[in-house]
Amino acid sequence: MSLSIILTIFVFIIGLQIAVPYLVKRTVIFGVTVPEQFINNDNLKLFKKRYFVSMLAISLVIMVAFLVWALGSNRDDEQIVIVGTMMQFGVILISLSFYIYFHAKTKQLKKESKWTENLKEVRLTDLSIRSQDEMLPSYVYFLPMFITLGVICYTIFQYDILPNQIPTHWGPSGEPDAFTKKTPFTAIQLPLFLLIMQVMFLAIHIATKKSGIKLSATNFQASRNRQLGLRKYSSWFTFVVVLLVTMLFSYFQLTMIHSNLFSGMKFLIPFAFLVLVLIGTCVFAIKVGRTDKGGPVQVEGSITDIDEDQYWKGGLFYFNKNDPSIFVEKRFGVGWTLNMANPIGYFIVLIPLVIILLISFL
Amino acid sequence: MPIKQTPYVFSHKGLFYGEMHFVIESIEQFCYNKCRTDWSDEMLIRIETESEIPIYTQLTNQIIEGIAKGSLKSGDALPSVRAFAADLGVNMHTVNKSYHELEKKGIIQIVPKSGAVISHYDSIDDSVMNRISDQLRPYIAEALVLGLDKEKLLELVSSLVSDIKTK
Numbered sequence: 001m002s003l004s005i006i007l008t009i010f011v012f013i014i015g016l017q018i019a020v021p022y023l024v025k026r027t028v029i030f031g032v033t034v035p036e037q038f039i040n041n042d043n044l045k046l047f048k049k050r051y052f053v054s055m056l057a058i059s060l061v062i063m064v065a066f067l068v069w070a071l072g073s074n075r076d077d078e079q080i081v082i083v084g085t086m087m088q089f090g091v092i093l094i095s096l097s098f099y100i101y102f103h104a105k106t107k108q109l110k111k112e113s114k115w116t117e118n119l120k121e122v123r124l125t126d127l128s129i130r131s132q133d134e135m136l137p138s139y140v141y142f143l144p145m146f147i148t149l150g151v152i153c154y155t156i157f158q159y160d161i162l163p164n165q166i167p168t169h170w171g172p173s174g175e176p177d178a179f180t181k182k183t184p185f186t187a188i189q190l191p192l193f194l195l196i197m198q199v200m201f202l203a204i205h206i207a208t209k210k211s212g213i214k215l216s217a218t219n220f221q222a223s224r225n226r227q228l229g230l231r232k233y234s235s236w237f238t239f240v241v242v243l244l245v246t247m248l249f250s251y252f253q254l255t256m257i258h259s260n261l262f263s264g265m266k267f268l269i270p271f272a273f274l275v276l277v278l279i280g281t282c283v284f285a286i287k288v289g290r291t292d293k294g295g296p297v298q299v300e301g302s303i304t305d306i307d308e309d310q311y312w313k314g315g316l317f318y319f320n321k322n323d324p325s326i327f328v329e330k331r332f333g334v335g336w337t338l339n340m341a342n343p344i345g346y347f348i349v350l351i352p353l354v355i356i357l358l359i360s361f362l
Numbered sequence: 363m364p365i366k367q368t369p370y371v372f373s374h375k376g377l378f379y380g381e382m383h384f385v386i387e388s389i390e391q392f393c394y395n396k397c398r399t400d401w402s403d404e405m406l407i408r409i410e411t412e413s414e415i416p417i418y419t420q421l422t423n424q425i426i427e428g429i430a431k432g433s434l435k436s437g438d439a440l441p442s443v444r445a446f447a448a449d450l451g452v453n454m455h456t457v458n459k460s461y462h463e464l465e466k467k468g469i470i471q472i473v474p475k476s477g478a479v480i481s482h483y484d485s486i487d488d489s490v491m492n493r494i495s496d497q498l499r500p501y502i503a504e505a506l507v508l509g510l511d512k513e514k515l516l517e518l519v520s521s522l523v524s525d526i527k528t529k
Contacts, residue, residue, distance in 0.1 A: 120410060120412065121411045121412055122408055122409065122410055122411070123408070123409040123411060123450055124406060124407070124409075124450075125406070125407050125446070125449040125450045126404045126405060126406050126407070127405040127406075127428070127434070127440065127441060127446075128404050128405050129449065130441055130445055130449075210444065210448065211448055212445075212447075212448030212449045212450075213448075213449045214449070214451065215449070217408060220406075306411060306451065320451075322451070322452060323447075323451055324447050324454055325448045
């Protein structure tokens with residue numbers, strides 16, 4: 001049971017990590033800004049292919065080794081989960097090391113080939129771009145919150161028939177495995193966490209909406225399609241995730257009240273949640289990844305976009321005081337990352353965490 | 363040269379695609395129609411970071427040209443300072459400075475909470491004439507000194523006017 005969960009996650013992680021160089025913005029290769037004129041350089045294509053092949057080979061070796069080990073002499077569930085999780089982190093770390101390696105090589109190639117010399121740096125925006133933004137309106141996030149409030153009210157209404165031990169953790173089989181004493185507070189603890197998460201998702205949505213739509217002077221159409229696509233699909237994806245999380249947590253809360261509910265599906269529902277989120281992630285990554293590929297490279301020769309490399313510390317962390325955006329597009333991956341120079345980003349991420357910790361320990 | 367923009371469309375068809383799309387579209391229309399400038403064409407703003415001309419001046423000049431060309435009309439709303447600065451990747455002070463300069467020239471009005479709106483121009487009052495005249499004077503003097511006669515100068519002005527209005 002745990003094995004199938006671990007394997008599913010493994011396959012998705014490997015699949016996505018391998019495909020990343022082909023899904024990122026076309027002018028960013030292994031975290032290095034490459035002027036549009038040179039993105040089809042043969043060396044760069046070779047780097048991408050080498051990354052793909054090496055990652056695929058090593059990940060498959062690790063996965064097969066893990067499988068052989070796990071199916072071998074009686075391994076108990078806990079061992080499988082611990083080792084399996086370590087393997088997954090291992091794959092991610094390996095992908096990171098490859099990234100760092102190819103990041104250095106690309107940077108060196110860029111310096112040696114002097115790509116950005118003699119090109120005039122230009123910033124571009126379109127005053128009409130905001131009106132073309134297709135992100136979901138913020139108020140859709142109130143829907144899951146209403147559902148949570150409904151669950152809370154229902155729990156309070158049914159307080160008397162709740163068991164004296166309130167589950168606080170569910171294992172991979174879908175059965176609760178840790179409990180706490182019943183009090184009016186612990187009875188609604190789970191939906192409270194859910195509410196806090198929903199507020200966090202709403203805050204993330206609003207922050208993303210306010211973040212800059214970065215257009216490229218050298219390839220306006222491609223950058224426009226990518227930015228609008230990223231915003232639209234990530235707003236939809238986050239909303240779908242919030243809905244799925246709401247359904248999952250509500251399901252757990254309801255089975256606590258009525259323990260016979262869904263009795264055949266205790267394993268299925270959390271597993272379905274996992275699979276749906278993973279599939280959603282892949283769909284999201286591929287849809288966004290394709291928004292700026294395939295178009296012609298139509299460049300006005302002597303200009304280039306601002307070289308963003310200076311703001312990306314270690315090629316991974318964005319730090320730009322002049323940029324009021326809270327989130328920016330990730331460099332090596334599909335999605336968003338925080339602008340470390342904007343304090344609001346820290347609040348959005350840390351405050352819900354602090355509140356949840358306070359609730360758990362009080 | 364303005365390119366006719368293709369609407370950004372969902373290209374993936376799936377179960378309930380039509381119905382879901384309709385519901386989402388209606389929600390979006392309701393939400394966006396409250397306050398929206400009708401952009402028929404793109405209105406590009408381009409900044410050269412290494413130019414001698416400061417960024418806020420480049421912004422001011424391009425917005426003014428956009429209005430002259432007709433891409434921006436009186437009553438249109440410019441994006442908020444924060445959104446504009448985030449999209450362009452420049453400091454908010456820079457955009458703020460540009461907006462204030464435009465307001466001083468009487469070209470836009472900064473309405474608190476609503477943002478910047480492009481003003482209506484009815485009659486040309488004297489102060490405007492004087493200001494434009496003062497701005498033009500040194501350039502005309504320079505042109506005369508460097509060999510352009512009155513006729514060439516008028517030709518140049520004429521071609522600039524048509525260039526700005528039609529580009």
